[in-house]
Structure formats: structure tokens, C-alpha cells
Amino acid sequence: MSDPSPTFRPEEGVQAREVPVRLLVVQGEQRPAVDATDEPVVMTFPHLVVRELIAFLALSLLLVVCALLFDAPLESMADPSKAMNPMKAPWYFLGLQELLHYYPPIVAGVILPGAVVVALAIVPYFDINLERPEFWERRRASKLALTVAVFGLISSLLAYAGQHPVWPLLGPLWFVGAAMLLPGVWSRRRGLVGWLARRSLPFWIFAWFLLTAVTLTVIGVFFRGPGWSFTLPWRDGIW
Amino acid sequence: MSALGRLLTGNRVWRSIVRHGFPDSNRNRALAVFSNLFLHVHPVKVRLRAIAFSRTFFLGGLAAACFLILTITGVLLMLYYRPSVPEAYDDMKDLEFVVSSGVFLRNLHRWSAHAMVAIVFLHMVRVFFAGAYRPPREFNWVIGVVLFVTTILLSYTGYLLPWDQLAYWGVTVGANMAGATPWIGEDTRFLLLGGTEIGEPALLRFYVLHCVILPAVLVVLVAIHIWRVRKDGGIYLPPLDLSRDGGGKR
Amino acid sequence: MRDIQVRQTDLGMTRLLRIFAALAVVFVAVLAIAPVRSRFTEWRDVQERYNELAEGAGAAPLDLAIQQIWKPALGITDRCTTCHVAMGTATPLAGEKLFAAHPDVHHDPADLGCTVCHGGQGRATKRAAAHGDVEFWDDPLVPRRYAAAGCGGCHTHLRVPAQGLAARGAALFARYDCPTCHAVDGHGGRGGGPELTLAGFTGVPEDWHERHLRRHRLAEAGPWRDGYGELPAEDAAAITEYLRSRFGGAPLAEAKIAAHRLGCRGCHKIDGAGGDAGPDLTSIGRRLAAQLDFTGVGGERTTANWLAQHFRDPVRVVPGSQMPDLGLDDAQIEQLDLYMFSLRALDVPAKFWPPDRVRAARLGERDFATDGETLFGVFCAGCHGADGRGRQFGSLPVAFPGVARPGFLAAASDAFLVKTIEQGRPGRLMPAWGAMDGGLRPAEIDALVTWLRGRGAEDREARAKWSLPPGDGEAGKALFAERCASCHGAQGEGLHAPQLANVAFREAATDEFLAATIALGRAGTQMPSFAAGSVSFAALDPAAIADLVAFVRALPPPPPPPSPGGTP
Structure with missing residues (x-):
């Protein structure tokens, strides 16, 4: 308390130049260094830049042609007293809306999508490798039983909570399950089965999410008509 | 050709803008990249494997391209749009009937928005299956997930703006989903809509979110996203040496 | 390099x-x-063609541009004049219909725009979108044939006059030499008074006679001194009614007046007044053809055709409809179509409202005269017949009673009539006009009863003869089954004859009324005189009639109808 507060003096003129300048700091490197590699490199300009420009132009061309050929939908003015049937969200939400058909809003609209986003965000923080050669090598029978049990549990949870038959959810799940178990019952090191055997858990979870999302979205976009009943796209049109 | 090129690029004005020579030497090509604000997101040299089309399908870049198109068309559309009822819908009609190329502008904005959602999603799938989400890039993956959600929110907030039946009821479905959140659902919905029903306050909120808040969030996050890719040595490539599992061919 | x-x-x-x-x-x-592409538009072609023709005709050419009539207060942006150029600022060209001027109408199109009257999408600059037949149409164009219906957007409350009073007023108007000063429908007016051809639209002040008298008293000489004098109050009222019925022969007014003689509002609500048996017609004029079911309709898929076919045969067009075939002729159907298209009230600010709409909306004034005759035409004629002689429709099981027949009116007291109109017949088609939303006001019910009374006097003496001592209901039971049940139903539930078990009916009807009706019957209906008998059945003595009355009194209330509105 009694110490006089340090005085700060603006460095001026020649003195300013005398202040030591830090030239270099050597410390432990945390991020991946861009090491010199032996593999071939090319100049960004023009090799990468030209490719990027071509991709950009091709996409722009595609979009401009679409914009010239197809008009964006515009229906009559919003009228809260005239409900649309079917009431459909934009296409990227139709997977979720299809999920709402099976589960109460709190599960389908909040918990499941929230869990998926959180799961996606935390996936890299689990120290799981991209490839996983060892899993089926030892104690295969018990691991098989465990895996089948996990899939059975998830399936029955999905089916139990569902308000309608949940085949569109079970289909992708069982497809992923079958692909995951295949190397467990048919041991091969090469080919597709060998490749499947080396996939990691995040791969399977992500594949499951992806397949489910695509299935539900496709059903929601193409196969749902008035009252969210099943229909065929050539009968009632799409979205 | 090169005479014309030299005439164009050799004069004082050109040299005052572009401070390096014609990019026909590696030095000038390097300068072309790192003395250019837009190109300096790239290193001067990239690994040959990284530029193959089938490596990335340029999905990240194309998502950014979509955003560029959306920004240009979106700013032009803002000139003709009033976020109020019933002017919003009337302005859609005016775009169709009196604004030169107004329909084209709206179409391009609409289709680019759909394309951006799809491309960002595909980008995410591609990155995941390439394994690029793993350490040390884990935080950039998280930013990517947030960017995906932001993109969807951008598209969703824009969906209400034409104020037609499709928009109104499409957004109703989404707002009801938000309302189902336990404890905070009703409040979230109220905050989003500026009321208990979708009306003019909701339109104004969606407009501000769509034109100011979400694009700002997206730009900042994209900047961080790209900057981190650059700092991590460019796009992720699997190590060349995978001899242990007989990979190797990568 | x-x-x-x-x-x-x-x-x-x-x-x-x-x-x-x-x-x-x-x-x-x-x-x-x-x-x-945006340079190649329909309207450019149209304006270029105008310029070609204008060159030949010596008219000024146009600068190619979109034209519009913009009235923010009315909420309109009408770009119709982009193609209909001569209805905007350009010189009309003979020979080309598109380049003709607007016909002379009361309102200047430059003031009100186009869509206020014609409907359609004013913002559009493409032919199809502006005129019709595009998806998600907001506002259909009023068909050209029914263009007069366009007035209904603002003139929502054109008043249906009292025909009898107006006719008397017309005679008085001529007798008092009013046409000396005032022109009406192209006659008279040399004296320079205001023309009254459109008095129905502009309104007639209640105190016009007092004002005229004041001028008369102040005048020293001239027509005001010599040409005017005091009028009896009822003559002034008749002239007022006559003038209020002057719409300059406007087709909409004619159509509305004609429709209000058919009794539409007995079943349909229009702007809050009318029955509930049929759909509300308040904005039927905005109905899109796309919203209609054309399954039972031949010919073109237009609202006009749908309406016309529906009036011709309601049940074929709307299966299950209770609306009877009213037996309308083509001219009536044309007028009804026009009237239906005019039911397209626009949400324009009140300062644009015509006076009659203001009075109706703010003061609750009726858009029809409230004398008994007019009221009967507006509310009752649909079921009971224009002359009140009763009606039987092929599609409905019951006959509607002839309430204006002298035989019925002789037996019915005023109290019975008032109570019947007020409370209706619960469970039957006759609504409780006194109690329901959109029903009749007490004074209107009185006016109706007064008018009915004019069709036939009450015969108390004849009825008093049938004031009988109480009978035996048990004895009446067998008699009822034998004589009454075939028409009135075993429990008086009403087959094609009235429902005797109806609670409101029995409450309104006295024993005397029941006995007199049984005894004397109803001339002109299937109800015979049971006191007189006939070749096919023996006459009943007063004791038997008293037994029947007692049985009717003791009937259990009828079962509730299967659906609201029920069978009639």
C-alpha cells in the first residue's frame, strides 16, 4: 500500500529506439507445424486459383441457369386463418418434421436434434482413431453379443417411444448395424469387409445420423401429403 | 499477347495497384498470392494432392461462393423490400412485375440459398469421412458444426420474408418446434417471434436476423474457420505413410 | 519470357x-x-402498337414505360393503364378496343384506380396475372358481364326501398309538380333544382321538406314563393322513400332489390343480417373458381357459371344441399349472379365509404326498408312464398305453411304470430327471429305482423265458437292415430304437415286456436275441415275435437333433430 505506484514514462526519440526489441521466441509448438515434406508441391497461383475459379464459375453458371428456368415459389399472401395442408417447413427441416410425426415435439423437435448437434460437436474430443483394426480380433463372441444388444436396445427405445411404426428410423439403424457386424462374423483383412472392419465408432455413429437424416428428409419431401399421410410424389407433387 | 500483357501490366497505374510483376515467375506467383488480401488465405505453395477435384470437390470454397452470390443478390433485394405487412408481399409482386430482372434476382437468391444449405451439409460429410475433424483440428470442426447451424438459421429466417402462405406456415412449423423446448421453449419462441403469433414483429425480427445478425456471425466464424485451416497447414490430408495397415496408397 | x-x-x-x-x-x-429478357414484355408490345396507331391518327406517342395509378390511402397500385393506356393519360384511339377511353361513369378512374371496382391484381403487368387464371390468385376480376357488381366493393349497403311506399311517392312526386325543378331519370328539371336521378346513392336528407318550407317562407316571390307549400307528413315520407329508390337504373341496385324479394336472407346471413340455415354470403363475390367444386357443373369453369347452375338446381351442384330449387327464370338468375358478385366488400378506409355504408356500419341502419312487405320479401318469401301462400319444394319433405292465407290469419291471433316469429320452431327450419344473431328487431316483427294482418283479419267470433271444455287426451289418442298421424306423424313430430309436438308451437298456440284449426281446416292446404267432414270421412263433434286438442297438449316433446338446421 505504501509503495509508490510505478511511474510510466513515454519512450521518446532516441530512447524509444533503445528499448529492447524481442526478435524471436522459442517455445513448444502446439499447433501442427507445416513441415517440409518430400511430396510434390505446386504454386498456388495459378494451379489452385484457376481450379477454384472454374469451380466457382461452374456453380454460378448452374445457379444462374436454374434462376432463369425455374421461378421461386410464391403463393397467396400469408393468412393465419387459412392453414395449409400439408403444412411443410423448408426442405432441410422436413427430416425433423418427419421425426415429429413419430415422437412428441419435445423429443423430436428438441432432444434428438439437440443431441445430434452436441454429439457432432464433441466427437473429435474423444480420442478415437479413424481406423480401428483391433476391435474384432479378440473376444469376438462377447463383443458381437454386446453390439447386438446395443442395437437391440436402441431399436426398442425408438420403437417404444414412437407414435407410429418407426420403420424409417429402424431401416437406417439396422443397415448400419449389419455393415458394422459384417466383419465380426466374416473375418477378412482385404476388400470391402476389411475396410469395414477398420472403421471407428464415430464413423458408424455419423453414418447412422447421415442415413437417418437423408431417409427422413426424402420421406418428408416426397412422400408426405395432406394431413402428413403417406402419398406418392407423382400424385401430390413435392414440397 | 504478352506484348499487350506487358503494356497492360507494365504501366505505373497497374503497378501501383498490383505491386508485383506479371506472374510468370515463381517469385511473382508467390507475391500474387501473399500480397493479395483475398488470395492470402492460401499458402504460396500447396501440396499437389490437395488440389485434386476429388479430394474436396471444392465444397468449402463453393459454400463461400454461395454466400458471396447470396450477399450480392440479397443486398440488391434489400433495395426493394420492406419488412412490414402487407408491404412485404406487395414487394414480392413488384419484384415480379416492375423491377428489372427482379424475378431473376429473387430466383437466384432462393436457389443459391438452397444450394448453400446442401453444399455446407455435403462439406461437413466430406470432412467427416476424410477424418479431418480429429485433433488437432477438433475445434475447427466444432466451428464448422456451428456454421452449419447458422447456415440453416439464415435460410430459415429468409424463408419467412416473402410473407406468403408457404412462408407463414413453414415458419409456423419451425417456431412450434422451438416452442417445444422444455422450460425455455415458450420464452424462446416469444423472443424469436416478438410475440405469441407470427406477425409483423416476427417479420421484422427475422429480417434483422437474416440481413444483419446471422450474416455477421457467419462472416466472423467463416473467417476463423478459414484462418485455422490455413494455420493448420492447409486442408487435411491423410499421412502418406500408412504402411502399418497396408494403407499407403493414399 | x-x-x-x-x-x-x-x-x-x-x-x-x-x-x-x-x-x-x-x-x-x-x-x-x-x-x-426483361426488355421483351407484353406491355412494351402493346405500347409500341399504340404508338404505331397513334402516328396514323395524329395522337401523341407514348414514352414506353409502366404506368400506374397509386393511391396509398386506398391501398391500391393499379398498373392496368400500362396496357389500357387511354384509360390513363394517353389519347383514346378509335378502332382498337384496348385503346378506347373508359366509359363515362360516376367516379373518375384516376381517383379510385381500377381494381377497387373491377377486382383483379393491379400490381401485375402481365396479362394473365392481371386478369385471372393464375395460381394463388388474390382477387378475382369481376366478370365483364357483371361489371356493375364492382360497385359492391364500396356500396355495400344500397338500400332496398319499400315498394308500396315508393310507388305512392312516385305518384305524389308528379302530382306536387316536383319535376318542374328537379330532374329524375331524364324527366323535368327545367327549374334548375338539383338532379335527383342518383338520390339513392347520394342520400336524401330526412328534413328536406322542412328546409324547402324555410326557403318558401323566406322567399318574397318567384318559384319558391309560388311553387311550394306545406305537405302532409306521410306524403313527404312517401316522396323520401321514392327518391331513396332512385339509383339511376343502376343494374346493381335493380339486382339487389330483385334478390331481396326472393327471401335469401331467410337462410343466408349477409353482412350480419339473416338466417343460419345456409352459408354466410357476405363475401361470396370474392370466391375463386379454384375453390369451387365443379363436379356437378357442366360448361365453363367460372364462378358465374357455377352460381347460375347452382341457382337452377342447387342439389345437383352441391350434393346434400338443403337449398330448394326456387324455380327462378333466366333473368332472375342473371340478376342473382350479379348480386352475388357484388358481395365483395372492400376493406377501404371509412372516409371513402358512401353515406349509406356509414349509417349501416356506425348506426346499425338496415340496408332494406323495414316495412312489413319488404321485410317479408327479405326474410320470409324464400320458404313461405313471395305472396305468403305457402310452398312445397320437391327436394324437401315438408310444406311451408301459407302464413298470409286468410284462413290461417282468421284463426291466428297477433300474439300467436309475434311469438311464432320471435321463437320460431326449435328443431325445424323456422328460426327464432327474435332471439338469434342477425334476426329481426321487435319493431320489425311488429311491422311484419301488421302487414300479415293486412292479408286477412282475425275472426275472433268464429274462433270463440271453438272455445271448448277440456277434453280427454286418452280418448284423443286413437282419433289422432286415425285422422292426423298420416300427415303430422304418430307423435306429432311432423311429416309433411307442421310439427304439432313442437314446444314453441304449443306454447304460442292457444287451445282455442288448435280447436278452431281442426274444426275449420286450412283452405288451400291439405288440412281439411274436420267439423264439416267430407265424402271420405265423417265429421267430428266438438267433444272429439276437444279430445284431440288435449292429446296434442300432452304429446311428448319431439326428439332433437339429427343435425343443426335439421330436416324442415
Whole structure:
């Protein structure tokens, strides 16, 4: 308390130049260094830049042609007293809306999508490798039983909570399950089965999410008509 | 050709803008990249494997391209749009009937928005299956997930703006989903809509979110996203040496 | 230069650059399509054709541009004059219908725009979108044939006059030499008074006679001194009614007056007044053809055709409809179509409202005269017949009673009539006009009863003869089954004859009324005189009639109808 507060003096003129300048700091490197590699490199300009420009132009061309050929939908003015049937969200939400058909809003609209986003965000923080050669090598029978049990549990949870038959959810799940178990019952090191055997858990979870999302979205976009009943796209049109 | 090129690029004005020579030497090509604000997101040299089309399908870049198109068309559309009822819908009609190329502008904005959602999603799938989400890039993956959600929110907030039946009821479905959140659902919905029903306050909120808040969030996050890719040595490539599992061919 | 080094690291660069160049050229070319395309529009062709014709006719050419009538207060942006140029600022050209001037109408199109009257989408600059037949249509164009219905957007409450009073007023108007000063429908008016041809639209002040008298008393000489004098109050009222019925022969007014003699509002609500048996018709004029079911309709898919076919045969067009075939002729159907299209009230600000709409909306004034005759035409004629002689429709099981027949009126007391109109017949088609929303006001019910009374006096003496001592209900039971049940139903539930068990009916009807009706019957209906008997059945003595009355009194209430509105 009694110490006089340090005085700060603006460095001026020649003195300013005398202040030591830090030239270099050597410390432990945390991020991946861009090491010199032996593999071939090319100049960004023009090799990468030209490719990027071509991709950009091709996409722009595609979009401009679409914009010239197809008009964006515009229906009559919003009228809260005239409900649309079917009431459909934009296409990227139709997977979720299809999920709402099976589960109460709190599960389908909040918990499941929230869990998926959180799961996606935390996936890299689990120290799981991209490839996983060892899993089926030892104690295969018990691991098989465990895996089948996990899939059975998830399936029955999905089916139990569902308000309608949940085949569109079970289909992708069982497809992923079958692909995951295949190397467990048919041991091969090469080919597709060998490749499947080396996939990691995040791969399977992500594949499951992806397949489910695509299935539900496709059903929601193409196969749902008035009252969210099943229909065929050539009968009632799409979205 | 090169005479014309030299005439164009050799004069004082050109040299005052572009401070390096014609990019026909590696030095000038390097300068072309790192003395250019837009190109300096790239290193001067990239690994040959990284530029193959089938490596990335340029999905990240194309998502950014979509955003560029959306920004240009979106700013032009803002000139003709009033976020109020019933002017919003009337302005859609005016775009169709009196604004030169107004329909084209709206179409391009609409289709680019759909394309951006799809491309960002595909980008995410591609990155995941390439394994690029793993350490040390884990935080950039998280930013990517947030960017995906932001993109969807951008598209969703824009969906209400034409104020037609499709928009109104499409957004109703989404707002009801938000309302189902336990404890905070009703409040979230109220905050989003500026009321208990979708009306003019909701339109104004969606407009501000769509034109100011979400694009700002997206730009900042994209900047961080790209900057981190650059700092991590460019796009992720699997190590060349995978001899242990007989990979190797990568 | 250093071409060699470029070649060394070419990696297909030459090909890529070619692709890039080709794409860039194609992209720029395709990008140019949109602005180029927006130069080729229908309206440009139209205006260019105008300019060609204008050159020949010596009229000033147009600068090619979109024209519009913009009235923010009315909420209109009408670009119709972009093609209908002569209805905007351009000189009309003979020979080409599109370039004709607007016909002379009361309102200046430059003030009100186009869509206020004609409907359609004023913002559109393309023919199809402006005129109709596009998806998600907001506002259908009023068909050209029914263009007069366009007035209904603002003139929502054109008043249906009292016919009898107005006719008397017309005679008085002539007798008092009013046409000396005032022109009406092209006659008279040399004296320079205001023309009254459109008095129905502009309104007639209640105190016109007092004002005239004041001028008369102040005048020293001239027509005001010599040509005017005091009028009896009822004569002034008759003239007022006559003037209020002057719409300059406006087709909409004629159609509305005609429709209000058919009793539509007995079943349909229009702007809050009318029955509930049929759909509300308040904005039927805005109904889109796309919203209608054309399954049972032949011919073109237009609202006009749908309406016409529906009036001709309601049940074929709307299966299950209770609306009877009213037996309308083509001219009536044409007028009804016009009236239906006029039911398209626009939400314009109140300062644009005509006076009658203001009075109706703010003061609750009726848009029809409230004398008994008019009221009967507005509310009752649909079921009970224009003359009140009763009606039987092929599609409905019951006959509607002839309430204006002298035989019925002789037996019915005023109290019975008032109570019946007020409370209706619960469970039957006759609504409780006194209690329901959109029903009749007490004074209107009184006016109706007064008018009915004019069709036939009450015969108390004849009825008093049938004031009988109480009978035996048990004894009446067998008699009822034998004589009454075939028409009135075993429990008096009403087959094609009235429902005797109806609670409201029994409450309104006295024993005397029941006995007199049984004894004397109803001339002109299937109800015979049971006191007189006939070749096919023996006469009943007063004791038997008293037994029947007692049985009817003791009937259990009828079961509730299967659906609201029920069978009639």
C-alpha cells in the first residue's frame, strides 16, 4: 500500500529506439507445424486459383441457369386463418418434421436434434482413431453379443417411444448395424469387409445420423401429403 | 499477347495497384498470392494432392461462393423490400412485375440459398469421412458444426420474408418446434417471434436476423474457420505413410 | 519470357485455362439473358402498337414505360393503364378496343384506380396475372358481364326501398309538380333544382321538406314563393322513400332489390343480417373458381357459371344441399349472379365509404326498408312464398305453411304470430327471429305482423265458437292415430304437415286456436275441415275435437333433430 505506484514514462526519440526489441521466441509448438515434406508441391497461383475459379464459375453458371428456368415459389399472401395442408417447413427441416410425426415435439423437435448437434460437436474430443483394426480380433463372441444388444436396445427405445411404426428410423439403424457386424462374423483383412472392419465408432455413429437424416428428409419431401399421410410424389407433387 | 500483357501490366497505374510483376515467375506467383488480401488465405505453395477435384470437390470454397452470390443478390433485394405487412408481399409482386430482372434476382437468391444449405451439409460429410475433424483440428470442426447451424438459421429466417402462405406456415412449423423446448421453449419462441403469433414483429425480427445478425456471425466464424485451416497447414490430408495397415496408397 | 518453366509445372494448365475462359464467356452470356429478357414484355408490345396507331391518327406517342395509378390511402397500385393506356393519360384511339377511353361513369378512374371496382391484381403487368387464371390468385376480376357488381366493393349497403311506399311517392312526386325543378331519370328539371336521378346513392336528407318550407317562407316571390307549400307528413315520407329508390337504373341496385324479394336472407346471413340455415354470403363475390367444386357443373369453369347452375338446381351442384330449387327464370338468375358478385366488400378506409355504408356500419341502419312487405320479401318469401301462400319444394319433405292465407290469419291471433316469429320452431327450419344473431328487431316483427294482418283479419267470433271444455287426451289418442298421424306423424313430430309436438308451437298456440284449426281446416292446404267432414270421412263433434286438442297438449316433446338446421 505504501509503495509508490510505478511511474510510466513515454519512450521518446532516441530512447524509444533503445528499448529492447524481442526478435524471436522459442517455445513448444502446439499447433501442427507445416513441415517440409518430400511430396510434390505446386504454386498456388495459378494451379489452385484457376481450379477454384472454374469451380466457382461452374456453380454460378448452374445457379444462374436454374434462376432463369425455374421461378421461386410464391403463393397467396400469408393468412393465419387459412392453414395449409400439408403444412411443410423448408426442405432441410422436413427430416425433423418427419421425426415429429413419430415422437412428441419435445423429443423430436428438441432432444434428438439437440443431441445430434452436441454429439457432432464433441466427437473429435474423444480420442478415437479413424481406423480401428483391433476391435474384432479378440473376444469376438462377447463383443458381437454386446453390439447386438446395443442395437437391440436402441431399436426398442425408438420403437417404444414412437407414435407410429418407426420403420424409417429402424431401416437406417439396422443397415448400419449389419455393415458394422459384417466383419465380426466374416473375418477378412482385404476388400470391402476389411475396410469395414477398420472403421471407428464415430464413423458408424455419423453414418447412422447421415442415413437417418437423408431417409427422413426424402420421406418428408416426397412422400408426405395432406394431413402428413403417406402419398406418392407423382400424385401430390413435392414440397 | 504478352506484348499487350506487358503494356497492360507494365504501366505505373497497374503497378501501383498490383505491386508485383506479371506472374510468370515463381517469385511473382508467390507475391500474387501473399500480397493479395483475398488470395492470402492460401499458402504460396500447396501440396499437389490437395488440389485434386476429388479430394474436396471444392465444397468449402463453393459454400463461400454461395454466400458471396447470396450477399450480392440479397443486398440488391434489400433495395426493394420492406419488412412490414402487407408491404412485404406487395414487394414480392413488384419484384415480379416492375423491377428489372427482379424475378431473376429473387430466383437466384432462393436457389443459391438452397444450394448453400446442401453444399455446407455435403462439406461437413466430406470432412467427416476424410477424418479431418480429429485433433488437432477438433475445434475447427466444432466451428464448422456451428456454421452449419447458422447456415440453416439464415435460410430459415429468409424463408419467412416473402410473407406468403408457404412462408407463414413453414415458419409456423419451425417456431412450434422451438416452442417445444422444455422450460425455455415458450420464452424462446416469444423472443424469436416478438410475440405469441407470427406477425409483423416476427417479420421484422427475422429480417434483422437474416440481413444483419446471422450474416455477421457467419462472416466472423467463416473467417476463423478459414484462418485455422490455413494455420493448420492447409486442408487435411491423410499421412502418406500408412504402411502399418497396408494403407499407403493414399 | 519463361515459358519453359511454366510448361514444366503445367499440370494441364493450358486445358484448365481454356475451360476457364469458355466458362467465363458462357457465364457472362447467360447472365445477360435476364436483363435482356426483361426488355421483351407484353406491355412494351402493346405500347409500341399504340404508338404505331397513334402516328396514323395524329395522337401523341407514348414514352414506353409502366404506368400506374397509386393511391396509398386506398391501398391500391393499379398498373392496368400500362396496357389500357387511354384509360390513363394517353389519347383514346378509335378502332382498337384496348385503346378506347373508359366509359363515362360516376367516379373518375384516376381517383379510385381500377381494381377497387373491377377486382383483379393491379400490381401485375402481365396479362394473365392481371386478369385471372393464375395460381394463388388474390382477387378475382369481376366478370365483364357483371361489371356493375364492382360497385359492391364500396356500396355495400344500397338500400332496398319499400315498394308500396315508393310507388305512392312516385305518384305524389308528379302530382306536387316536383319535376318542374328537379330532374329524375331524364324527366323535368327545367327549374334548375338539383338532379335527383342518383338520390339513392347520394342520400336524401330526412328534413328536406322542412328546409324547402324555410326557403318558401323566406322567399318574397318567384318559384319558391309560388311553387311550394306545406305537405302532409306521410306524403313527404312517401316522396323520401321514392327518391331513396332512385339509383339511376343502376343494374346493381335493380339486382339487389330483385334478390331481396326472393327471401335469401331467410337462410343466408349477409353482412350480419339473416338466417343460419345456409352459408354466410357476405363475401361470396370474392370466391375463386379454384375453390369451387365443379363436379356437378357442366360448361365453363367460372364462378358465374357455377352460381347460375347452382341457382337452377342447387342439389345437383352441391350434393346434400338443403337449398330448394326456387324455380327462378333466366333473368332472375342473371340478376342473382350479379348480386352475388357484388358481395365483395372492400376493406377501404371509412372516409371513402358512401353515406349509406356509414349509417349501416356506425348506426346499425338496415340496408332494406323495414316495412312489413319488404321485410317479408327479405326474410320470409324464400320458404313461405313471395305472396305468403305457402310452398312445397320437391327436394324437401315438408310444406311451408301459407302464413298470409286468410284462413290461417282468421284463426291466428297477433300474439300467436309475434311469438311464432320471435321463437320460431326449435328443431325445424323456422328460426327464432327474435332471439338469434342477425334476426329481426321487435319493431320489425311488429311491422311484419301488421302487414300479415293486412292479408286477412282475425275472426275472433268464429274462433270463440271453438272455445271448448277440456277434453280427454286418452280418448284423443286413437282419433289422432286415425285422422292426423298420416300427415303430422304418430307423435306429432311432423311429416309433411307442421310439427304439432313442437314446444314453441304449443306454447304460442292457444287451445282455442288448435280447436278452431281442426274444426275449420286450412283452405288451400291439405288440412281439411274436420267439423264439416267430407265424402271420405265423417265429421267430428266438438267433444272429439276437444279430445284431440288435449292429446296434442300432452304429446311428448319431439326428439332433437339429427343435425343443426335439421330436416324442415
